[in-house]
Amino acid sequence: xxxxxxxxxxxxxxxxxxxxxxxxxxxxxxxxxxxxxxxxxxxxxxxxxxxxxxxxxxxxxxxxxxxxxxxxxxxxxxxxxxxxxxxxxxxxxxxxxxxxxxxxxxxxxxxxxxxxxxxxxxxxxxxxxxxxxxxxxxxxxxxxxxxxxxxxxxxxxxxxxxxxxxxxxxxxxxxxxxxxxxxxx
Numbered sequence: 199x200x201x202x203x204x205x206x207x208x209x210x211x212x213x214x215x216x217x218x219x220x221x222x223x224x225x226x227x228x229x230x231x232x233x234x235x236x237x238x239x240x241x242x243x244x245x246x247x248x249x250x251x252x253x254x255x256x257x258x259x260x261x262x263x264x265x266x267x268x269x270x271x272x273x274x275x276x277x278x279x280x281x282x283x284x285x286x287x288x289x290x291x292x293x294x295x296x297x298x299x300x301x302x303x304x305x306x307x308x309x310x311x312x313x314x315x316x317x318x319x320x321x322x323x324x325x326x327x328x329x330x331x332x333x334x335x336x337x338x339x340x341x342x343x344x345x346x347x348x349x350x351x352x353x354x355x356x357x358x359x360x361x362x363x364x365x366x367x368x369x370x371x372x373x374x375x376x377x378x379x380x381x382x383x
Contacts, residue, residue, distance in 0.1 A: 211364055233356060238366045239380075244373050252289035254296070256323045257315065258349075259283045261308045261332050281308045282383065283315070285322060293365050296374030298383035309335050316344050327351045 209221050219225055248254070262279030285297040299311070312335070316324055324346040326336050336348045351358065365371050373380060 211368060216360075233359070233363055234366065238369070238371070239373065239377075241377075243369075243371065244375065244377060246374070248287070248294055248296070248374055249289060252287055252294060254285050254319070254322050255287040256325055257283055257285045257297075257319065259308075259312060259324065259326045259332075261305070261326070261329075261335060262302070263329070263331055281311070283311075284383070285319070292370045292372050293362055294372045294374060298375070298380055300383050305331065305335060309338060312339060312346070313342070313344060316346070323347060325349050 206221070209217050212220070260282045262281050280300050280302055283299040284295050286293060286295045288294070299315075301307075301311075303311075312324065312326075324344075326332050326339075326346055326348055328336075328348050328351050333348065336346060339346050362371060
């Protein structure tokens with residue numbers, strides 16, 4: 199009773215793990231990285247500016263847990279984790295992203311970067327995750343009178359990213375900036 203063509207088309211919009219589970223019955227399928235295909239981001243996905251009528255709505259922040267880390271093997275990792283941030287909006291059924299930021303630094307560096315960006319981007323809603331280290335910075339920013347919201351993180355990063363990954367897979371993620379600006383991001 200199922201229209202096989204429509205069903206397979208619908209499955210093609212899912213992440214590869216869910217698709218393998220539903221289409222092939224592979225219930226042991228797990229995300230293994232490589233969830234984002236660089237081919238989805240050809241030159242036709244890069245634009246110098248937002249389209250007319252679109253406005254940046256939000257900026258998400260993902261802050262590093264540690265500025266230094268010990269690996270599971272007990273070795274000291276000399277390079278700290280990365281902080282990252284990106285600005286975005288939905289316009290004409292597409293997700294537009296831009297102004298990527300990625301850097302290494304401690305928590306104080308991250309907090310000051312957020313303060314600078316809040317001043318530079320009035321009208322853009324700033325959002326920070328709810329991990330313990332982000333909650334500390336969120337509370338500090340609120341005590342300083344900064345406008346920022348905190349969003350819940352109820353799943354792993356791959357699951358939280360699955361929405362925009364599905365959009366990218368079907369060509370609905372547009373990038374404001376150059377390939378060079380997004381290279382490390």
